[in-house]
Amino acid sequence: MSKPLVIVESPTKVRTVKKYLGNDYNVAATVGHVRDLPQKNIGIDIDNNFEPQYEVIPGKQKVISNLKKLAKDASEIYLAPDPDREGEAIAWHTAQLLQGKNRRFHRVLFHELTKNAILNSMQNPLELDKSKFEAQQIRRILDRLVGYQVSPLLWKKVQRGLSAGRVQTVAVRMICEREREIQAFDPEEYWSITAHLQKDEPPVFPAKLLKIGDKKAKVSNEEEANAVLKELEGETYVVDRVIKKTVKRNPLPPFTTSKLQQDSIHKLRFSAKKTMLLAQQLYEGIDLGPGEPVGLITYMRTDSTRVSNEAALEALDYIGKVYGPEYRPDKPRFFQNKKKVQDAHEAIRPTNVLRTPNQVSDVLSKDQLALYTLIWQRFVASQMNPALFDQTSVSVKAGRYLFHATGSTLKFKGYLMVYDAGDGDKDDNKIMLPVLEEKMILQCNKLEPKQHFTQPPPRFSEASLVKELEENGIGRPSTYAAILSTIRDKGYVDLVKRYFRPSELGFIVNDLLVSSFGDIFEVPFTAQMEDNLDKVETSQANSLEILNAFYNSFKQDLENAGDKMVSVKGVGVPTGIKCPQCEKELHIKIGKNGPFLACSGYPECRFTRNYDRDDKGGIVMETPPETEETDEVCDKCGKPMLVKSGPYGTFLGCSGYPDCKNTKTMNGGAQQNQATGIKCPVEGCDGEIHERRSKRGKVFYGCSKYPKCDFATWDKPVDKPCPVCQSPYLVEKSTKKSGVYLKCPTRGCKYREDPQ
Incomplete structure (x- = not known):
């Protein structure tokens, strides 16, 4: 009798699933998608209701052949790719490839790779979800329509190799617009005034000027600050009001995908891409012992904060036993999802709260353990009692001036025993206030005026960009890591000290696309399209109507852009x-x-x-390095020749330019050559870069094939490729402040390696 076939998405899952199903089932993997739109053409019949033309992904023939072999005698096939839109598409395409007489297909969703979850899913199979598949398909079509028709426009107008994307272009736009906000920002001066007060004995505590009369204090410059100080001379400082209260701080919900990425970036310094890679490994199964692979976390692509009642009760039991009954609430805490959240999956949590980070530390890599610890702590903390703070606020009057101070002390740790979200270290918590009573007279030890300037909005970090995308409904949490990688790989943005800055290329491409495509690359339009995809998934919208509405506008913009978009290659x-x-x-x-x-x-x-x-x-x-005078004179006008730098390297040019435009290649005959071992970067040249000296003894570096190749540079090349733009070498630079450092020689690439 033939065995039923279970098909998962990742080969890593095969062992985990097979362990729990035993020898009664065959288990195989699709290794990701098996069919997709073709790579060499758009693959969409626009005139035939946007019919997609799928084909087997190159290199997947062997995988499909193995699946067909295993399915040959199987009448029951269980499709178990990941429980999301992409997984549904994989299941759908796999079913089409394996269609056979009397063969039944079942959809099973593994939200966590544990024994109970896998067996329960197998016992309660579902039908393939056509609406979810259509939501993935329409997204793929939309992305293909934009990418395969706008990108060639950029190749023609700007340069080859560029790309545009329905979502990635909006992300670049956000970064460019934020940078222009920063550039347009004019800082305004303001001053704070702090009174350092005490009773008859220490401690001294700071109180900030809050009001002047009945209006909020506004001190704009030093002159106004000095006037306040003068008026406060001799004033008596009297406690006007004391408020004491206990403040409760509740724990945060367990992680969604975007919140996991944000916290991982902040706390662990992991990129969004690395975070998702590690989370995938923890979900798919870790070998806890010989032949014992088990999924350590629930599915990592989710925007829901929901947790199962069983998991919450398990956490409460653990909290009571380990931390004590005062840390354990009477009942589980459940968190309200935001509007429009897809609630198909739970929040990201450990599959077994009893499997503590300490217990799995020996079988996880350092990075896996760090991320698992973060997930475990956040989930356990979410089910603990709130933290309590004793807070005291005091108002102090000095004539018509009102000063204010707040101090707080931790009364009960609550969830902070396990997880601190990073908001528990505010300035207020550091201020120690003495016991104060109303009408008490205080001593002012000093008044401290301080100059400040308003600050521009901050540049986006990976974490804050993920947050901005999520809050604006741009893309899906599962796509954020890919978006952030793509916009860097294409050279549109640089990550400088962990903050995104648009490159000049990014500004140029952004301006061209925004001016040419109206709504399509606007935040509200893109967010509305994500809503439309969600409606398709829940059968509330018709996919063809959405495509027609989109393409009617897009087609007109595309035609106009072909004629009117500025050609940076040509006109500039x-x-x-x-x-x-x-x-x-x-x-x-x-x-x-x-x-x-x-x-x-x-x-x-x-x-x-x-x-x-x-x-x-x-x-x-830039001021070009063309002021070095040589001993050589121009053979046309007799003026001194200068060392100049052009797009093809260093050359000699007449100092009488523009009246005399005589130029000469640099004479390498009398130069001492020393090989650097680095290949000449000029395309088609098989020469090597040599160290040379000019007639005046200055060291430069030029091609060994001179005069056939006139590549030359003043900067010393280093045999180390650029990790950003793949330049085959870096160059040495130096400043008085930083000393020697390495920099990429490619114009527009800002990569550098700081001194060690």
Whole structure:
């Protein structure tokens, strides 16, 4: 008798599932998706109701062949890919590939890879969810329509290799708009005044000026601050009001996907991508002993805070036994989901609360253990009693001035015994207030005026960008890690000291797309599209109507952009800056080494220059290293020749430019050569970079194939590839402050390695 076949998504799950099902079932994996839209063309018949044209993913023939072999005599096939839209699509495509006479397909959802969960799912199989599959399919079609029709436009107008995406472009837009808010921000000065007060004996405590008369205190400059100080001279400081209360701080819900990513970034310094990779490993199964793989956490792609009653009761029992009855609530705590949350899965929690981080520390890697600990602690804390703080607030009057101080002490740790969300270390908690009573006269030891300036909005970190995407309904939590990786890989943004900054390329592409595509790359439009996908999943919306409505607008924008979008390759982006040589306008263009300034009067005027941006986003032309005079004179006008730097390396140019435009390649005959072992970066050249010296003895580095190849640079190359843009080498730079450091030579790439 043939065995039923269970098909999971990941090979890692096979052992875990097979352990609990035994030899009565065959278990195999699809290893991800088995069919998808073709890579070489759009793969959508737009005129035929957007019919997708699926094909087997290259390299998956062997996997499919094995599945067909195992399914050959099986009448019952259980499809168990991940319990989300992507998993439903995998199940759907697998069923189509394995269709056979008298063969029945069942959908089983493993929300956690434990014995009870797996056996229960197998005993209660479901039908394939067509609505969920359609939600995945329409998302895939929308992404393909945008990506495969806008990206070629960027190749034509900007440069090859660029991409646009329905969601990734909105993420880049958020980062660009935040950067421009920062650039446009004008700081305003303000002053705080703090009175350092005490009773007859210490402790001294700080109280900040809160009101002047009946209005909120506003001290704008030093002159106003000095006037306040002068008026306070000789005033008596009297306790006006004392309020004592116990403040309760409740624990946070267990993790959703986005909250896990945010906390992991903050607390563990893991990227969103790394967080999801580790969470996948913990979900799919860890070998706790010889032949004992078990899933340690529930499914890690969820936006629900729901937990099962069984898991909550298990946590309460553990809390009472380990931490004591005062930490255990009388009943489980359940958290309200936000609106529009898909509640198919529980929150992310340990599959067994008794499996503490300490118990699994020997079988987990350092990073796996760190993430598991975070998940375990957050879940256990979510079922504990609140933390209690004794808080005292005091108001002190001095003439018409009112000062205020707040101090608090921890009365009962509650959930903070297990997990601190990071909000338990506020300044108020550090202030020790003496016992104070109303009408008590205090001594003022000193008045401390302090100058401040308002701050611009902060740049996005990975955590805050994930939070912004989630709060605006952009994308899904399961896609955030991929979005953050893509926008960096394409060079649209740089991650500088853990904060996103748009690159010049990012600004250029963003401006072109936003100006050409109206609604499609707006936050509200993208959020509404996510709502539409959710409605398709719950059978509340028609997918064809959504596609038609989207494409009618998009098609018109696409046609207009083809005609009207500025060609950065050709005309370039106008800057409003005059060319220093002919006074025509300079335009931004993009070359193989990134953006640069070029005269719009080309070819009559060939002026080009690298540039940077100041703090306000204004263009600042770089001063080229072309002032080194040589002993050689121009053979046309007799003026000294200068060492100049051009797009193809270093050369000699006449100091009489633009009246004399004579140039010469640098003479390598009298130079001492020393091989660096680094291949020449010029495409098609098989030379090697050598260390050389100019006639005046200055060291530079040039190609061994000179004069056939005139590549040259002043910076010492180092045989180490750039991890960001894959430049084959880095160069040495130095400053007085930082000393020697390594930097990528590719224009536009800001990668550097700071001194060790």
